[in-house]
Amino acid sequence: MEADVLNRTNLRRHTIVAGVFFIAVLSVQKVWADVPDYPDRSVNVVIPYPAGGSGDTTVRFIGRKLSERWGKPVIVENKAGASGIIGTQAVGKASPDGYTALFTTTLHIQNEAVGKKAPYNPITDFVPVGQVLRSPAVLVVSSAVSANSFGQYVDFVKSQQSKPSFGSAGNATTSHLYGELFTRKTGLTAVHVPYKGGAPMMTDLLGGHINYAVIDVGSVMPMLKAGKVKVFAITGAERSSLLPNIPTFKELGFTGFESYGWMGFLLPKNTPTSVTEKWEVALSAITKSPEYTELINGLGMEPTTIQAAQFSSVLKSDIANWRRIAEEARITAE
The missing domain is CATH 3.40.190.10 (Periplasmic binding protein-like II)
Structure with a gap:
């Protein structure tokens, strides 16, 4: 009899403890999912290529504008090496809290397409948040x-x-x-x-x-x-506003030249949706500004405002296209 009472008491204790733990986990998950005060400290943006050039100019301009919008420092860091793999890997391993972002180019997926080995998957290990320009x-x-x-x-x-x-x-x-x-x-x-x-x-x-x-x-x-x-x-699916009198390869009867070079932002996988949405909103506002358009056109590129869902589709279709081109042209990373 006493043993039964003791067992029931222990069972109730375990149930209560488990319930408290479950509620605590849900609370932590909710806070993690909402992240209402993001960003509450400096944000680091890694560009996995050397300093200088149009990409560097672009990301530093956007970094300044993000700082102005968020009221927190946005620090751009060049972490070059191995065709962008070193810097990209660093971002992939970072905490998925939105405080470490990747600003990258078409090379992000081309490495995979030409068989260059990397310690990450360019599609599944990252969350795309915005393509900010394209380059025919x-x-x-x-x-x-x-x-x-x-x-x-x-x-x-x-x-x-x-x-x-x-x-x-x-x-x-x-x-x-x-x-x-x-x-x-x-x-x-x-x-x-x-x-x-x-x-x-x-x-x-x-x-x-x-x-x-x-x-x-x-x-x-x-x-x-x-x-x-x-x-x-x-190249491209349509004529460019930069050179409107120049026909596309497709117009001339040659297919396979539809993909653009591009630059954009990605975050580590499992980054909370509320954080990626704040990136989308901010990037959309910046890339639609006349100041940004003037900068990008001056660099010989086209500004774009392509948000997460569409950018994700671009990544998947482009990697297939570049892989097909590499195979047809017999090009490998070696």
Whole structure:
């Protein structure tokens, strides 16, 4: 009898303790999900590439605007190395509380598409919160070339006795992928010449050391305005407001060139929805401002306001497209 009473007493105690623990867990989860005061301290934004360049300019501008909106410091940190993998991994391992964000580029998914090994999954280990710009690429040649249209240029290259060459900003980059795709789609046989960035490649293009390239508009625009180069086609699903008179590859009968280069923000997976929503609202306001539009257009890119759901779709469709291009062009990270 006494044993039964003791067992029932212990059972009630365990039930009460379990109930209190369950309520406590729910309370913690609710607070974690709501995060009403976010941000209540400084926010760190990692860009996994070296300082300088259009990406650096863009993220520092947005960082200043976020600081103004939130009333807290937004610190931009360049953590370069291994084609962006080192900085990206650091963000992936960070606490999913919204205080460490990643500002990255198309390379985030291209690494996966070309078989570059990384200690994270670019899709499932991150939460996209906003794509803030896109960057089409153009087929560019020296103005010394006599051809004045896409068709004329392809015929001109095919008529040359020497084997043509095309440049890129590096192996397995967007310019390499699109350059190789153009070469194969037009039936050309060309030598790929990789450079350490777009600037030295453009210098050699002007000097006649390479024949053509398919590279981002930002790298080409100053020389195009100066009359030093010609542009015959542009990537993307539609003509660009930056160069409205230039036809897309698709218009010219060549598919596969629809994906854009882009830049955007991601957070570690499991970041509370209330935090990602605050990022979405802030980024939307910043990217729609005339000041931001002027900055991005000046860098030779197109401002975008693509929020989480749509950005997630872009990531998934782009990784499939870049993988297909890499396979078709037989490009790997090695």
